[in-house]
Amino acid sequence: MGYQWNFAPVFEHADALLYGAVGTLRIFAICLVLGLSFGLVVGLMRYSRRRLLNWPATAFVEFFRNTPVLVQILWFYFALPMLVPFEISPLMAAALGISLNSAAFSAEIFRGGIQSIEPGQWEASRALGMTGLQAMRRIILPQAIRRMLPALTNRAIEIFKMSTLASAVAYVELLQQGKLIASLNFNPIEVYTVIALAFFLFLYPLVRATYALERQMARSDSGGD
Amino acid sequence: MTQPLLNITGLHKSFGTQQVLRNIDLAVQPGERIAILGASGSGKSTFLRCLNFMETPSAGSIELGGRMLGSEGRNGARVYAEKELTQLRQRVGMVFQQFNLFPHMTAIGNVMEGLRTVKGVAPAAARERAMAELSRVGLADHAEQYPARLSGGQKQRVAIARALAMDPELLLFDEPTSALDPELVGEVLGVIRSLAEEGRTMLLVTHELGFAYHVATRVLFIADGEIHEAGTPDEVVKHPQRERTRAFLARHREFSL
Amino acid sequence: MYRWDFAPVLANADLLLQGLVNTLAVTGTALAFGIPLGLALALARLSGRRLLAWPAGFVIEFFRTTPPLVQLFWFFFALPVLIRVEMTPFMASALTFSIQSSAFFAEVFRGGIVSVERGQWEASRALGMTPSQSMRRIILPQAVKRMIPAFMERAIELMKTTTLVAIVSYADLLYQANEIAQKTFRPLEVFTVVAGIYFVVILMISLLARRLERRLAVSGESTVH
Numbered sequence: 001m002g003y004q005w006n007f008a009p010v011f012e013h014a015d016a017l018l019y020g021a022v023g024t025l026r027i028f029a030i031c032l033v034l035g036l037s038f039g040l041v042v043g044l045m046r047y048s049r050r051r052l053l054n055w056p057a058t059a060f061v062e063f064f065r066n067t068p069v070l071v072q073i074l075w076f077y078f079a080l081p082m083l084v085p086f087e088i089s090p091l092m093a094a095a096l097g098i099s100l101n102s103a104a105f106s107a108e109i110f111r112g113g114i115q116s117i118e119p120g121q122w123e124a125s126r127a128l129g130m131t132g133l134q135a136m137r138r139i140i141l142p143q144a145i146r147r148m149l150p151a152l153t154n155r156a157i158e159i160f161k162m163s164t165l166a167s168a169v170a171y172v173e174l175l176q177q178g179k180l181i182a183s184l185n186f187n188p189i190e191v192y193t194v195i196a197l198a199f200f201l202f203l204y205p206l207v208r209a210t211y212a213l214e215r216q217m218a219r220s221d222s223g224g225d
Numbered sequence: 226m227t228q229p230l231l232n233i234t235g236l237h238k239s240f241g242t243q244q245v246l247r248n249i250d251l252a253v254q255p256g257e258r259i260a261i262l263g264a265s266g267s268g269k270s271t272f273l274r275c276l277n278f279m280e281t282p283s284a285g286s287i288e289l290g291g292r293m294l295g296s297e298g299r300n301g302a303r304v305y306a307e308k309e310l311t312q313l314r315q316r317v318g319m320v321f322q323q324f325n326l327f328p329h330m331t332a333i334g335n336v337m338e339g340l341r342t343v344k345g346v347a348p349a350a351a352r353e354r355a356m357a358e359l360s361r362v363g364l365a366d367h368a369e370q371y372p373a374r375l376s377g378g379q380k381q382r383v384a385i386a387r388a389l390a391m392d393p394e395l396l397l398f399d400e401p402t403s404a405l406d407p408e409l410v411g412e413v414l415g416v417i418r419s420l421a422e423e424g425r426t427m428l429l430v431t432h433e434l435g436f437a438y439h440v441a442t443r444v445l446f447i448a449d450g451e452i453h454e455a456g457t458p459d460e461v462v463k464h465p466q467r468e469r470t471r472a473f474l475a476r477h478r479e480f481s482l
Numbered sequence: 483m484y485r486w487d488f489a490p491v492l493a494n495a496d497l498l499l500q501g502l503v504n505t506l507a508v509t510g511t512a513l514a515f516g517i518p519l520g521l522a523l524a525l526a527r528l529s530g531r532r533l534l535a536w537p538a539g540f541v542i543e544f545f546r547t548t549p550p551l552v553q554l555f556w557f558f559f560a561l562p563v564l565i566r567v568e569m570t571p572f573m574a575s576a577l578t579f580s581i582q583s584s585a586f587f588a589e590v591f592r593g594g595i596v597s598v599e600r601g602q603w604e605a606s607r608a609l610g611m612t613p614s615q616s617m618r619r620i621i622l623p624q625a626v627k628r629m630i631p632a633f634m635e636r637a638i639e640l641m642k643t644t645t646l647v648a649i650v651s652y653a654d655l656l657y658q659a660n661e662i663a664q665k666t667f668r669p670l671e672v673f674t675v676v677a678g679i680y681f682v683v684i685l686m687i688s689l690l691a692r693r694l695e696r697r698l699a700v701s702g703e704s705t706v707h
Contacts, residue, residue, distance in 0.1 A: 003563070003564050062685070063681060066638075066680070066681050066684040066685050066688065067642070067677050067680045067681050067684070068641075068642035068643070068645040068656070068680055069642070070645040070646060070648070070649075070656060071645060071656055071659075071673070071676060071677050071680055072677070074656070074659075074660070074673055075673040075674065075677055078660075078663055078669035078670075078673055079669045079670040079672075079673040079674060080670075082484055082669065082670040083484055083670065157547070160549075161548070161549040161550070162549070163549075164549040164551040164552055165551060165646075167551070168551075168649055175549070175551060175552060175555070178555075179555070182559065188555075188556075188559035188560045188563060189560040189563050189564055191560075192552065192555050192556040192559060192560045193556065193560065195552055195555075196548050196552050196553065196556055199547070199548045199549055199552060200544055200547050200548050203547045203548070204543065204547050207543065207546070207547050
């Protein structure tokens with residue numbers, strides 16, 4: 001009781017935290033791009049009726065959705081180096097784990113979004129003489145993306161939160177830097193409170209944006225045609 | 226004249242800036258059957274829903290059995306305690322347009338629910354009573370069915386049995402046949418007619434002109450949130466005095482009388 | 483070419499089993515506290531009373547928006563200093579994941595409750611039920627049934643997230659894997675086996691959940707159409 005809060009030592013290390021924040025943003029950006037683009041590919045493969053495409057995609061999605069991402073990261077960090085002839089850096093291991101995990105989840109978002117487009121849209125574009133690929137690119141995906149937007153934003157927020165797991169393999173990001181500062185200054189309360197708040201303040205506007213998008217979708221879906 | 230069962234004075238209701246009901250006065254004597262007519266959007270359903278406080282009146286007062294409900298609040302509107310409202314609702318039964326049966330309970334479960342949860346009646350007694358009400362509406366052999374397996378007409382009859390089981394002094398029917406396929410309307414109206422013959426007090430919002438004419442003791446025509454014309458069925462339905470009532474009846478008569 | 487050798491893993495099967503038991507223990511504890519707490523948060527948020535709704539809303543949004551690892555660090559490193567109690571890894575983990583999962587369960591409950599038609603409220607109120615009677619007898623039974631898929635998904639997410647407890651040295655399955663890997667110098671085999679164990683356990687729960695959903699869908703007499 002009566003703990004004396006003192007945030008000064010935390011802010012004295014603001015540069016270290018900033019350095020960590022850059023690390024967080026870097027791995028977030030990498031995983032967002034890799035996760036979503038690979039997710040789109042896997043989602044299209046899942047949607048395909050060809051077994052050779054469909055099967056591996058399904059296995060990939062099921063495996064990565066049903067195993068914890070931290071296990072995946074540690075596997076890439078500790079286990080994969082046994083199989084490949086080069087070093088695996090903390091960033092590589094964490095980025096691989098988070099990206100593949102996110103790809104599996106976003107693949108399901110993409111597949112669901114594509115499936116939600118009425119068959120009439122396919123028929124109309126095919127009737128114009130478009131190929132399947134053209135129809136997908138010009139007609140189906142633009143409509144599907146709009147519907148998937150809330151779920152994809154949500155995924156992005158999850159990726160951001162997952163980036164903290166990279167600290168488990170000592171990748172330098174915000175939480176990792178916080179650990180360091182806390183152990184040097186013996187002030188875990190202030191450090192972890194600041195970090196928690198930093199994440200909240202950064203992510204909450206995005207969360208609100210997702211809610212707004214969801215509401216807008218719900219309205220345009222009920223009001224439309 | 227005996228003391229009215231229900232006495233409504235100066236009832237107002239607005240949603241935001243929109244006035245839905247203005248200055249409604251009505252005294253309901255025991256045994257009266259009042260049909261409420263009006264175009265959609267006229268406020269007739271809102272009026273009915275104010276009487277068991279599904280909607281809270283914005284101003285005015287309601288007396289039930291000689292007792293004034295609620296207490297004086299700030300700026301004229303009365304305030305109502307939750308407990309008072311639950312007690313009121315035990316005495317006033319309501320039948321909804323969309324039935325609103327509880328889908329996770331069987332027909333008899335629906336009828337027993339108020340007895341068990343609200344009145345605390347023992348299971349065996351509640352079941353017996355519920356069975357009697359289901360028999361009265363002709364559904365004794367459907368007692369163990371879930372609502373999803375019943376037709377619209379059967380659902381509405383279960384809903385009526387559910388309201389009756391509470392021994393209400395007053396029954397409110399909010400367009401009880403409007404959600405039904407035409408061929409199912411008759412069975413529900415038949416049940417309501419039999420309740421009328423028992424001398425029950427009821428208020429009925431309906432579009433069934435013929436039914437209102439034959440069953441009601443009094444008819445109200447509501448327009449723009451006010452009682453526009455009132456009187457015996459003969460006066461209002463057969464010989465309306467005011468232009469709007471006439472126009473409304475002309476639009477509906479060809480279908481129903 | 484790498485020569486796989488699973489013998490060292492099998493020799494430590496008892497440790498892995500103990501780890502799995504601990505994983506289930508922390509998951510089970512978090513569920514046992516998280517579900518009732520989630521219901522309470524949802525009811526508070528829906529109560530319409532600002533004094534209840536606002537704090538509940540904050541707890542829900544905060545714990546859904548910040549990374550669980552940051553929360554875990556806070557409860558493990560910061561809280562004991564603040565309130566001067568010994569915090570075992572298990573206590574910190576159970577506390578973190580009870581609250582964290584309750585925030586998610588609260589939203590599942592809320593979604594289920596608001597999905598029940600207004601007429602159900604009206605019919606129960608018209609019979610003279612109090613708000614709490616309506617909630618208990620009429621609304622929740624219908625809401626819970628609709629919530630089951632979201633609910634199972636959340637429980638699975640929770641189980642995956644509990645791997646974070648390994649970072650604060652709670653001896654869950656992942657922690658044991660790390661120990662065995664360091665002891666035997668066989669990270670590839672150990673982490674592969676552990677990923678496999680998680681996959682099988684979680685897949686079994688998913689399949690069970692899907693069966694349950696289908697069973698409920700077939701017994702249509704109590705579903706709304």
